[in-house]
Amino acid sequence: PPYSVGYLIGSLATASINRKLAGALVALAPPELEMREIPIGNLPLYSYDYDADYPQVALDFKAAIASVDAVLFVTPEYNRSIPGALKNAIDWASRPWGDNTFTHKPSAVIGGSIGAIGTAVAQQHLRSVLSFCNSPQMNAPEAYLQITPGLIAEDGSITNDGTTQFLTEWMHDFYEFITRVLTVVPRS
Ligand code: FNR
Numbered sequence: 001p002p003y004s005v006g007y008l009i010g011s012l013a014t015a016s017i018n019r020k021l022a023g024a025l026v027a028l029a030p031p032e033l034e035m036r037e038i039p040i041g042n043l044p045l046y047s048y049d050y051d052a053d054y055p056q057v058a059l060d061f062k063a064a065i066a067s068v069d070a071v072l073f074v075t076p077e078y079n080r081s082i083p084g085a086l087k088n089a090i091d092w093a094s095r096p097w098g099d100n101t102f103t104h105k106p107s108a109v110i111g112g113s114i115g116a117i118g119t120a121v122a123q124q125h126l127r128s129v130l131s132f133c134n135s136p137q138m139n140a141p142e143a144y145l146q147i148t149p150g151l152i153a154e155d156g157s158i159t160n161d162g163t164t165q166f167l168t169e170w171m172h173d174f175y176e177f178i179t180r181v182l183t184v185v186p187r188s
Contacts (some may be wrong), residue, residue, distance in 0.1 A: 001031060004176050005036040010075025010086035010122075014088035017147045021157040022074040024168030030175050034170045038064045038071075040089035041049045052098035058092050061102050061106045065093050069177045070106040070152070071135070077113050077122030094133050102133035109142040119163040138177040143170050150170065 007025070011018045026035045044058055050058065065071060093101040109126050109165055111119030123144070130137055143166070150159055158164045 001034040003069070003175070003182070004034045004036065004133065005038055005070045005072050005178075006065060007030075007072040007074055007084065007172075008038055008040055008089060008150055010040075010073065010083045012041045012053065012083075012085050015114055016027060016076070017114070017152070018074050018076050020152040020156065021110070021145065021147065022117045024152050024158050025072070025074065025110070025171060027156055028158075028164070029171045032175050033171070033178075035072075036068070038068070040085055041110040043085075043089055043092055046088050046091040046095070048095065054096070056094050062090065062093055062099075065101045065105065068105075069182060070108070070174075071102070072108045072174070073107065073111075073117065073126060073130075075109070075122060075126065077111065077117065077119040080121045081125045082122045082129075086126075090129055100133060101136040102130065105135050106138070106139040106178050107135045108171070110145070112147035113144035114147060116146050120144045136181050138157060138174055141173055143167070 009016065009019050009022050009058070012147055022037070029035050038061065043061060044055065073086070075086055108128055109123050111123060113119050123142070127137060151163065153159055158167065
């Protein structure tokens with residue numbers, strides 16, 4: 001496929017509804033996107049004490065982000081923000097100073113909650129973080145999902161036709177966004 005997309009799942013829970021959502025998005029992705037998970041759960045807590053000598057797991061994490069054309073964040077909302085594990089992962093990738101792996105890396109944000117708020121507040125926080133990390137973000141369409149029991153079946157398929165269509169179009173829009181960002185000739 002033309003573009004590789006690394007997706008980060010903000011939840012570490014084994015039964016994560018956002019992990020199910022990510023699986024559904026992989027299934028609905030256009031053929032132009034090659035989707036691969038970039039795990040965040042094995043990273044230690046970041047401190048700049050590590051900057052002089054990053055542990056291998058963090059070097060591997062940074063390399064995984066560097067190796068993909070774009071990044072997709074699939075995250076829950078915890079206490080009206082993003083989970084600490086996801087913020088920790090972003091902090092690792094953004095450092096050491098001068099080596100921010102998100103620079104010019106296109107990204108998109110999506111998430112689901114059990115309630116009707118649909119991770120809207122967490123997504124606003126994440127957008128602020130990604131702005132500071134200089135990642136061009138897909139501004140629209142936004143995607144706030146209430147994941148009710150049964151919406152995503154055990155095999156990862158979505159049981160609601162409207163949601164399936166919306167997410168299919170959203171992934172196609174993300175592909176077009178990546179294309180626009182990566183075909184702009186960089187200023188020298
Ligand atoms: C939640 N939940 C939640 N939901 C929401 O819409 N807004 C919120 O601020 C919070 N806060 C929150 C904090 C913590 C610590 C937990 C564990 C949960 C509920 C949340 O939507 C629900 O647990 C989802 O299942 C979380 O997604 P994952 O982790 O299953 O992908």
